[in-house]
Amino acid sequence: MFEPVKVVLEDHEIPREWYNIQADFPHSVPPPLGKDGKPVGPGDLAPVFPMNLIEQEVSTQRWIPIPEEILAILTKWRPSPLIRAVGLEKALKTPAKIFYKNEGVSPAGSHKTNTAIAQAYYNREFGIKRLTSETGAGQWGSAIALGCKLMGLECKVYMVRISFEQKPFRKIMMQTWGAECVPSPNPSTQIGRKILAEQPDTPGSLGIAISEAIEDCVTSKDTRYCLGSVLNHVCLHQTIIGLEARKQFQKINLYPDIVIGCAGGGSNFAGISFPFLLDKINGREVRAIAAEPAACPRMTRAPYLYDSGDVAMMTPLLAMHTIGHTFIPPPIHAGGLRYHGMAPLVSHAMREGLIEARAMMQLDCYKAAVLWARTEGFIPAPETAHAIACAIEEANTAREEGKEKVILINWSGHGLMDLSGYQAYFDGKLVNYSLPEEELQRSLAALKGLPVPPAL
Amino acid sequence: MFEPVKVVLEDHEIPREWYNIQADFPHSVPPPLGKDGKPVGPGDLAPVFPMNLIEQEVSTQRWIPIPEEILAILTKWRPSPLIRAVGLEKALKTPAKIFYKNEGVSPAGSHKTNTAIAQAYYNREFGIKRLTSETGAGQWGSAIALGCKLMGLECKVYMVRISFEQKPFRKIMMQTWGAECVPSPNPSTQIGRKILAEQPDTPGSLGIAISEAIEDCVTSKDTRYCLGSVLNHVCLHQTIIGLEARKQFQKINLYPDIVIGCAGGGSNFAGISFPFLLDKINGREVRAIAAEPAACPRMTRAPYLYDSGDVAMMTPLLAMHTIGHTFIPPPIHAGGLRYHGMAPLVSHAMREGLIEARAMMQLDCYKAAVLWARTEGFIPAPETAHAIACAIEEANTAREEGKEKVILINWSGHGLMDLSGYQAYFDGKLVNYSLPEEELQRSLAALKGLPVPPAL
Numbered sequence: 040m041f042e043p044v045k046v047v048l049e050d051h052e053i054p055r056e057w058y059n060i061q062a063d064f065p066h067s068v069p070p071p072l073g074k075d076g077k078p079v080g081p082g083d084l085a086p087v088f089p090m091n092l093i094e095q096e097v098s099t100q101r102w103i104p105i106p107e108e109i110l111a112i113l114t115k116w117r118p119s120p121l122i123r124a125v126g127l128e129k130a131l132k133t134p135a136k137i138f139y140k141n142e143g144v145s146p147a148g149s150h151k152t153n154t155a156i157a158q159a160y161y162n163r164e165f166g167i168k169r170l171t172s173e174t175g176a177g178q179w180g181s182a183i184a185l186g187c188k189l190m191g192l193e194c195k196v197y198m199v200r201i202s203f204e205q206k207p208f209r210k211i212m213m214q215t216w217g218a219e220c221v222p223s224p225n226p227s228t229q230i231g232r233k234i235l236a237e238q239p240d241t242p243g244s245l246g247i248a249i250s251e252a253i254e255d256c257v258t259s260k261d262t263r264y265c266l267g268s269v270l271n272h273v274c275l276h277q278t279i280i281g282l283e284a285r286k287q288f289q290k291i292n293l294y295p296d297i298v299i300g301c302a303g304g305g306s307n308f309a310g311i312s313f314p315f316l317l318d319k320i321n322g323r324e325v326r327a328i329a330a331e332p333a334a335c336p337r338m339t340r341a342p343y344l345y346d347s348g349d350v351a352m353m354t355p356l357l358a359m360h361t362i363g364h365t366f367i368p369p370p371i372h373a374g375g376l377r378y379h380g381m382a383p384l385v386s387h388a389m390r391e392g393l394i395e396a397r398a399m400m401q402l403d404c405y406k407a408a409v410l411w412a413r414t415e416g417f418i419p420a421p422e423t424a425h426a427i428a429c430a431i432e433e434a435n436t437a438r439e440e441g442k443e444k445v446i447l448i449n450w451s452g453h454g455l456m457d458l459s460g461y462q463a464y465f466d467g468k469l470v471n472y473s474l475p476e477e478e479l480q481r482s483l484a485a486l487k488g489l490p491v492p493p494a495l
Numbered sequence: 496m497f498e499p500v501k502v503v504l505e506d507h508e509i510p511r512e513w514y515n516i517q518a519d520f521p522h523s524v525p526p527p528l529g530k531d532g533k534p535v536g537p538g539d540l541a542p543v544f545p546m547n548l549i550e551q552e553v554s555t556q557r558w559i560p561i562p563e564e565i566l567a568i569l570t571k572w573r574p575s576p577l578i579r580a581v582g583l584e585k586a587l588k589t590p591a592k593i594f595y596k597n598e599g600v601s602p603a604g605s606h607k608t609n610t611a612i613a614q615a616y617y618n619r620e621f622g623i624k625r626l627t628s629e630t631g632a633g634q635w636g637s638a639i640a641l642g643c644k645l646m647g648l649e650c651k652v653y654m655v656r657i658s659f660e661q662k663p664f665r666k667i668m669m670q671t672w673g674a675e676c677v678p679s680p681n682p683s684t685q686i687g688r689k690i691l692a693e694q695p696d697t698p699g700s701l702g703i704a705i706s707e708a709i710e711d712c713v714t715s716k717d718t719r720y721c722l723g724s725v726l727n728h729v730c731l732h733q734t735i736i737g738l739e740a741r742k743q744f745q746k747i748n749l750y751p752d753i754v755i756g757c758a759g760g761g762s763n764f765a766g767i768s769f770p771f772l773l774d775k776i777n778g779r780e781v782r783a784i785a786a787e788p789a790a791c792p793r794m795t796r797a798p799y800l801y802d803s804g805d806v807a808m809m810t811p812l813l814a815m816h817t818i819g820h821t822f823i824p825p826p827i828h829a830g831g832l833r834y835h836g837m838a839p840l841v842s843h844a845m846r847e848g849l850i851e852a853r854a855m856m857q858l859d860c861y862k863a864a865v866l867w868a869r870t871e872g873f874i875p876a877p878e879t880a881h882a883i884a885c886a887i888e889e890a891n892t893a894r895e896e897g898k899e900k901v902i903l904i905n906w907s908g909h910g911l912m913d914l915s916g917y918q919a920y921f922d923g924k925l926v927n928y929s930l931p932e933e934e935l936q937r938s939l940a941a942l943k944g945l946p947v948p949p950a951l
Contacts, residue, residue, distance in 0.1 A: 041563040041564070041566050041567040041570070042567065043505070043506035043507055043570065044506065044567065044570050044571060045505075045506050045570055045571065047503045047504075047505055047506075048503075049499070049501075049503055050499035050500065050501050050503075051499055107497040108497070110497045111497040111498070111500065111581075112872075114497070114499065114500050114501055115500060115501065115578055115871065115872055115873075116576075116872075120572075122571055125567075126645070144600055145872075146868075146871075146872035146873045146874065148911065185872055188869050189582070189870075189872065207914075207918070208911075208914045208915075211914040211915070211917050211918045211921075212874065212911075212914060214917070214918075214921055215865060215868050215869075215874055215914075215917050215921075216868060216869060217869055409671060412602075412671050412672060413644050413645075413671075413672060413673055414645075415571065415602075416568075416571055416572075416601075416602035416641055416645065417571075417602045418602065418668065418671055455604065455664075455668075455911050455912065456911065458663075458664045458667040458668065458671075459664075459667070461667050461670070461671050462663070462667045462670075465667075465670055465671075
């Protein structure tokens with residue numbers, strides 16, 4: 040008899056509540072602040088987000104029920120399978136057991152749909168008719184396009200111009216799901232017109248796109264803005280990943296020694312790890328490692344400070360590990376990890392000593408991704424490759440130590456829309472990036488004068 | 496409580512045997528013939544295929560065990576989920592219950608991996624070190640690249656030049672899985688050199704690519720050729736789809752009234768329908784509809800004749816519904832359905848009155864595909880869209896008749912590698928194709944003088 044490699048759950052076994060780690064942190068998370076240094080209240084966020092999501096953002100309730108309508112949609116592809124990477128284990132000759140949650144099974148190909156469906160639902164429930172958002176490489180943009188269509192909302196996505204031109208397929212996905220996707224900067228916004236007048240050939244940036252999406256939101260009727268990572272409610276919605284994984288491990292009487300996710304804005308890492316951190320807070324031994332790019336070393340090298348989420352400082356100040364909001368990350372192919380900050384909840388978990396972080400080099404990630412594809416079959420997204428490269432390091436350590444560790448990877452998405460990065464890798468055109476210390480310091484200098492979070 | 500929409504099977508519930516419909520046809524299938532009109536024996540095929548696959552090709556054994564090693568790989572993504580298309584049902588206001596087998600969950604994104612893994616396995620077991628094959632749009636090429644890598648074989652794929660140039664991503668997939676993918680015609684073969692000398696700018700064709708892959712096979716050491724559809728053993732390997740679906744329907748105490756698959760070479764339709772045809776042969780009522788493009792109306796309009804599988808007539812003569820091997824199908828986006836013939840087993844099932852066929856128009860298929868994406872989420876391949884369009888017709892009929900029919904679709908693959916077709920559709924650049932009668936007759940004239948299959 041061949042050995043089963045996959046643990047599946049039936050629809051009725053899907054988690055009915057999200058896990059809110061804010062209920063369990065030993066110390067409370069510093070609140071978002073306005074530019075005046077005063078805490079931002081729910082009312083301040085109301086022009087941009089619906090109140091039901093703002094309530095989730097500030098909630099300290101441990102378990103938050105998942106509405107039935109969200110579950111009915113998520114069960115088209117969730118619970119996602121937990122698969123044992125037996126092919127990779129064999130190639131590494133490791134005694135470690137490597138498992139992965141395959142979030143690539145969603146229609147948009149990544150974990151982003153978990154929060155996109157939920158955010159569209161809550162906006163619709165609040166009476167909102169239309170959402171605006173921004174996207175870099177396009178994973179979030181396509182997920183929110185799908186979420187809006189399934190919940191009956193209109194959707195407009197501002198896509199960083201260079202990606203819009205270089206990655207036309209993500210735009211077609213959004214169009215297929217009925218969303219309007221435009222290049223950013225765009226003449227339809229005041230900010231866009233201003234930037235285009237000054238720099239007609241600008242490639243655009245995530246910071247500009249955020250500014251345009253927020254401007255569109257606050258100047259349009261029945262419209263709100265939404266974000267695909269960083270915020271507390273986004274991390275909350277992603278905990279369905281880790282909650283499912285816990286159930287799946289229970290079924291096979293195992294428990295992970297190490298939980299690994301890549302970290303861009305932080306939500307996919309939060310999603311897989313927070314439910315296990317609940318066990319850790321309650322005394323269970325488990326390590327959680329956030330794999331970030333060496334090009335954007337927020338948790339491995341940058342300080343924990345108050346900073347804005349966007350270049351134009353339109354968002355409140357968030358307490359987080361940050362390289363500084365003026366930082367423009369180098370052009371690594373893992374576009375989803377090119378962000379200057381880290382989710383406040385993930386940053387706080389780091390402060391609390393609950394998690395570790397590791398910086399990964401681009402070439403190591405692609406090497407790991409190709410090894411993965413050739414042993415496990417599925418081609419990973421370049422973001423996901425960071426988690427894989429980190430897991431391979433841990434599996435090699437397990438071999439050296441002769442220990443039968445259980446490793447869990449959040450396989451956050453497939454790479455079928457990112458094959459040009461693979462081509463560049465095969466053609467020897469990719470290089471490693473590591474943030475120079477002087478650039479980090481220069482970028483952090485822009486934060487001078489901003490409030491500083493209190494010590495723990 | 497939300498209603499479950501998905502039926503999953505655990506690894507240990509995967510079927511352990513393929514179903515061979517040759518054991519149950521009321522009349523036997525006419526044998527393949529050589530150009531001399533004499534039946535082709537296993538020995539004649541030995542230079543091209545390994546004997547263990549030739550044995551499957553001619554076998555009349557009803558159940559053929561699936562080797563454990565194949566199951567161990569397939570269970571990384573199989574059994575594939577059976578999902579109820581509640582969103583589509585609602586949009587159509589139909590009392591019909593529409594279910595689909597999501598074959599898009601495989602690493603290559605389609606059902607093709609079911610036979611690719613198996614064919615690579617049997618070749619390796621027979622001592623073969625290297626496989627050659629051809630691919631049009633690239634779905635089969637990528638699947639066999641994966642199959643070869645996971646079984647430790649080398650792989651060379653001749654890809655129709657125009658697709659090679661227009662669809663670079665499929666080529667990168669093959670490269671990621673370690674295969675060599677070259678444009679066809681290619682200077683590395685004698686046939687390729689000859690064609691390139693005569694027509695340096697030729698876009699290539701599937702016929703040319705087959706000829707090159709076979710030439711490479713018979714002139715190389717330890718090498719065999721393989722095909723992604725049409726042949727009996729390919730249909731056999733695909734029956735795992737229908738066998739899983741039968742088990743899944745048992746779990747929810749339902750049985751399909753109508754089973755629908757798109758039909759190019761015929762293997763995905765065979766895969767979903769043959770296990771249900773076994774029930775039909777045993778007296779159960781069930782309809783099976785093959786949805787083919789109106790541009791390639793083999794079963795709806797073309798006769799059942801002996802014809803070659805390729806333009807250069809390198810293959811034996813197969814008894815099948817055919818438009819004639821000189822037929823070059825119009826450039827519909829569903830590249831996987833652009834074939835002049837139909838699998839002998841599917842063609843024979845038609846003759847036996849076990850199945851129906853329906854011709855679908857390109858624009859109806861894209862319209863159906865977009866409706867699907869906007870209600871069910873998953874973006875279908877243009878081939879799959881033919882099955883969807885046919886299912887929508889049946890669901891509309893069920894509404895008109897007020898009948899609660901159960902419809903099963905083989906959702907053969909996702910369309911994430913085919914988004915340029917969607918773009919062309921949105922831009923109004925696609926047209927309908929229906930084969931003109933005079934072209935059908937002209938093409939069939941090329942078959943004059945070939946043997947004719949005996950009447951039933």
